[in-house]
Amino acid sequence: MTLDQLKIGRAATVTKIFSTNAERRRLLDLGILPGTRIENVMPSPLGDPVAYRIRSAVVALRREQARLIEIEE
Amino acid sequence: MQAAETMTAKECGGCTTGCNSAHLTKLGINADKFDFVIALAGNPNTGKSTIFNQLTGLRQHVGNWAGKTVARAEGAFDFNDKKYKLVDLPGTYSLLSTSVDEEIARDFVLFAKPDVTIIVADATRLERNLHLVLQILEITDHAVLALNLIDEARRNNLTIDERALSRALGIPVVPLAARRNEGIAELLTAVESVANGGFPTRPRRIKYTDAALESAVDNLSRQLNETFEDVPNARWVALRLIEGDESIIKAVREKTLGTLRISKQFDFPQRLAQLEAR
Numbered sequence: 001m002t003l004d005q006l007k008i009g010r011a012a013t014v015t016k017i018f019s020t021n022a023e024r025r026r027l028l029d030l031g032i033l034p035g036t037r038i039e040n041v042m043p044s045p046l047g048d049p050v051a052y053r054i055r056s057a058v059v060a061l062r063r064e065q066a067r068l069i070e071i072e073e
Numbered sequence: 074m075q076a077a078e079t080m081t082a083k084e085c086g087g088c089t090t091g092c093n094s095a096h097l098t099k100l101g102i103n104a105d106k107f108d109f110v111i112a113l114a115g116n117p118n119t120g121k122s123t124i125f126n127q128l129t130g131l132r133q134h135v136g137n138w139a140g141k142t143v144a145r146a147e148g149a150f151d152f153n154d155k156k157y158k159l160v161d162l163p164g165t166y167s168l169l170s171t172s173v174d175e176e177i178a179r180d181f182v183l184f185a186k187p188d189v190t191i192i193v194a195d196a197t198r199l200e201r202n203l204h205l206v207l208q209i210l211e212i213t214d215h216a217v218l219a220l221n222l223i224d225e226a227r228r229n230n231l232t233i234d235e236r237a238l239s240r241a242l243g244i245p246v247v248p249l250a251a252r253r254n255e256g257i258a259e260l261l262t263a264v265e266s267v268a269n270g271g272f273p274t275r276p277r278r279i280k281y282t283d284a285a286l287e288s289a290v291d292n293l294s295r296q297l298n299e300t301f302e303d304v305p306n307a308r309w310v311a312l313r314l315i316e317g318d319e320s321i322i323k324a325v326r327e328k329t330l331g332t333l334r335i336s337k338q339f340d341f342p343q344r345l346a347q348l349e350a351r
Contacts, residue, residue: 025169026166026167029166029169031201031204055200056201057198057201
C-alpha cells in the first residue's frame with residue numbers, strides 16, 4: 001500500500017520511494033527513506049496535506065507526494 | 074583553560090546586560106576588520122538567529138516561520154581580543170540545491186570559506202538534524218556542532234553523550250540553550266579553538282567503496298582542478314556533477330564556478346539576485 005492510505009494514528013515502515021529527481025531528494029533530505037517508520041498524526045482541515053511523524057519531527061505531505069511512498073504496516 | 078571558561082559561563086549565567094561571558098563584547102552590525110568569519114548553518118527552526126542575536130547583541134530578526142532568514146544577516150562580536158564576523162545563513166534541510174535558500178547556504182560554506190561553520194542542531198530531533206551535519210562536513214573541515222534546545226531535550230528526558238558524538242563526528246560538540254544564554258561561552262571557546270587550530274578537526278566523511286565511482290571522482294576532480302583555479306572542494310563538486318546537480322553543472326559549463334568564490338566578501342544580495350534571475 002502507499003502512504004496516502006495510512007489511517008490516522010497508525011504507523012508503518014517505508015519500503016520504496018517512487019518519486020524522482022528534486023522531489024525524491026527532498027523526501028530523502030527530510031529523512032524519509034526505505035526502512036523509516038512513519039506515522040499519520042492528523043489531517044489538515046481540508047484533508048490534504050496530512051501531518052506525518054518522521055524521526056520525531058512532524059512533516060506535512062500532500063496526497064500526491066504520499067501516493068508515491070510505498071509502505072508496509 | 075577549559076575549566077576557567079566553564080567557570081566564567083556559570084558565574085555569568087544570569088547576566089542579561091551586555092555580555093554573556095567576561096570575554097565577549099557584542100559589536101552589533103559593526104563588522105569591519107575582522108579576524109575570523111563564522112557562519113551559522115542548520116535546519117530551519119533550530120535557533121540559529123537566537124544564537125546570532127546572543128552573540129552580536131542584535132535583535133533584528135526573530136520569528137518562528139520558515140524562510141525568515143532569506144539572504145543576509147551579518148553581525149560581529151569580539152571574543153578574547155579577536156574580532157569575529159558572524160553570518161546567519163538561511164535554515165535548510167540539505168545543501169543539495171532544491172531551493173534558493175539551500176544554494177545560498179551551500180555557496181557560502183563552500184565558496185566563501187568561513188573560518189568556522191557553527192552547525193546548529195535541534196537536540197530533540199538529533200537524528201533528523203545529523204543529515205545536514207554530515208553534508209556540511211563533506212564540504213568544510215572547520216565546524217562546530219551546537220546542540221541547541223538542550224533544555225527542551227532535558228525536559229523530554231533525553232540525554233546526549235556529546236563526547237561520543239564529538240569523537241564520531243571529529244568536531245567539537247557543545248550543548249546549549251541559546252534562549253537562556255546557557256552554553257554560549259563554551260560555544261565561543263570551541264569556535265575559537267577551531268579557528269586558531271587548537272582543536273584539530275577530523276570531520277567524518279562518507280567513504281565510497283565502489284572502485285568505478287572513486288576513479289570517476291578522481292578523474293573529474295583532476296579536470297576540475299586543471300580548469301578552475303583553486304576549486305575549494307573539487308571532490309565534492311565532482312560528486313555533484315556525477316549526481317546530476319543542475320546548478321553545479323551549469324556553473325561548470327559556464328565557467329562561473331570560480332566566480333562564486335568571492336572569499337570573505339560574499340555578497341548575499343548580489344548572489345540572491347543572480348539566483349532569482351535564472
